[in-house]
Amino acid sequence: MSDFLLDPEVIFLNHGSFGACPKTVFEEYQRWQRELERQPVRFLQRELPGLLADARRQVASYLGANANEVVFVANPTFAANTIARSLPLGPDDEVLISDHEYGACRFAFEHAAQQKGFRVVQQAIALPVESPEAIADAFWQGVTEKTKLIFLSHITSATALELPVAQICQRAREAGILTMIDGAHAPGQIDVDLCKLGADFYTATCHKWMCAPKGSGIFYAREDRQHLVEPLVVGWGWGAEKTFHRENEFIEHHEWLGTYDPSAFLTVPAAITWQNQVVTKEVRQRSRDLVHSAVHLAAQIDGIERVHPDSFYYQMGLIDVTAKCVDAEALKSRLYEKYRIEIPVIRWQDRIFIRVSAHAYTTQGDIQALIQALQEQLSPQNS
Incomplete structure (x- = not known):
């Protein structure tokens, strides 16, 4: 407990909700905040692009992805909204989820379905489960010729169950179905290799099991799928008069949303270092x-x-x-x-x-x- 800022008078058995940040990582977070406030123009306009690029490279390496396939987001809810609103889904299409999915992300797809006319299908995975293959088979019963996207948790929030997402992603690719995996509870709790996993899109928090500051998450899009993703917030990274010119349009569109405090994102490498040394x-x-x-x-x-x-x-x-x-x-x-x-x-x-x-x-x-x-x-x- 001495490594953390948690109240010693509380028995904290709820790391899964919001995580807990170690003292050394939080000190690095505050250092970045002070750097921002010392000279905001220099920090945001001249230094931040390079700093974010370095942080992206480190988190991408930690997750087994390429640096140009990952952008920072506040949380998986943001990424789920991005995909729900981006994909060209219409009245003849279905998004398949399980009945174990996190409410906020499910709501993102249900809201988009009301706007676009597609259908969100919840497929039951009964408890108790018997084997990964049985889970995959049960979930796959919800697939139809109308299924265009599968949205599924890596480790579920409500039921703490690891789902066989690699198996399901492989089946989906063979069937021509896009996949997005909600990895909010995975990185830091289990090893994650996005290249091997095979999802088209993946999102995760860094502030839960990776123990980074609150408000730090990642959104992964395979390079050959990035053209499908529109920015949820259109800012200076989108238009012809770009504030910064970065590696590719995916990063340009999704990284610069206006003035914000990037300190939590920049602290993720310190959290990774702490993970590697302590966890x-x-x-x-x-x-x-x-x-x-x-x-x-x-x-x-x-x-x-x-x-x-x-x-x-x-x-x-x-x-x-x-x-x-x-x-x-x-x-x-x-x-x-x-x-x-x-x-x-x-x-x-x-x-x-x-x-x-x-x-x-x-x-x-x-x-x-x-x-x-x-x-x-x-x-x-x-x-």
């Missing part, structure tokens, strides 16, 4: 073991069930409290107010899950505190 395979495995411990111990409480086999989740896991008939918001509030445990209680379909996250700062004592709290709060007299 070793051993640290990731320890975090995963702590999550497994939480899931296994909770399942020993009468009425609490497991959701996924261990192989399907990493540093986030689910505790199914549906049978306890609890009020999700009330339970979340009690866990925080009485026990100072910050953890999400999620409604998904007709089920209620507690999603536990672990990172370098998590201890077995944190897990034991959660289990004790659940034993008390979910006892017959409280449930």
Whole structure:
């Protein structure tokens, strides 16, 4: 915990929502902010293009992509809106998603569907899952001759499930269907190689599991698909009188949106360095073991069930409290107010899950505190 700025009085088991930034990375973030304010004109007009290019090269290397295929965005919601509004989808077209997708990104496609007339199809992936192949087969049942785009999470937010996106991207390419993967929870939690993954488009946060400052994310577009992408915000990078001339139009169109604070983007290389030095395979495995411990111990409480086999989740896991008939918001509030445990209680379909996250700062004592709290709060007299 000493490496982070987290409140030591809070048991923080919710890294998955917004992440947590290490002190050294946050100091670098503040250094960039001070550099910006020292001489804004010099920084924004003369230095920023080169600084962003260097940061892009480093994050692209970390994710197994080419530097000219990646731009920084505030978050995956921004990238999802960009694709939903860019692609030439009409009344005869369908966008296929799963019923595990993050609400804000799903809303982006549903809103665009209202404007353009295409249809958003949600394909169910039932829980518990049996194998990656079974997930891919279940999802593929939603594909029709009208399917033009597949939008799918790499690791789902509500259900903490790794989906077999490489398999699905390969099937989609063979069928002539575009793919966009929401990797909000993937980089930093699992290894990501975008060239091998095979998606046409990919978006991710850097502020979650990569532990960069809030408001830093990436949007990847394969070079041969970039002509399909229009900027969500038209600014100086789009017109003939460009403020900066960069490597290609994809970067020009999407990188300069007007005056903004780029400090979070420029800090991503420091977060990558911190990841490489601190978040070793051993640290990731320890975090995963702590999550497994939480899931296994909770399942020993009468009425609490497991959701996924261990192989399907990493540093986030689910505790199914549906049978306890609890009020999700009330339970979340009690866990925080009485026990100072910050953890999400999620409604998904007709089920209620507690999603536990672990990172370098998590201890077995944190897990034991959660289990004790659940034993008390979910006892017959409280449930």
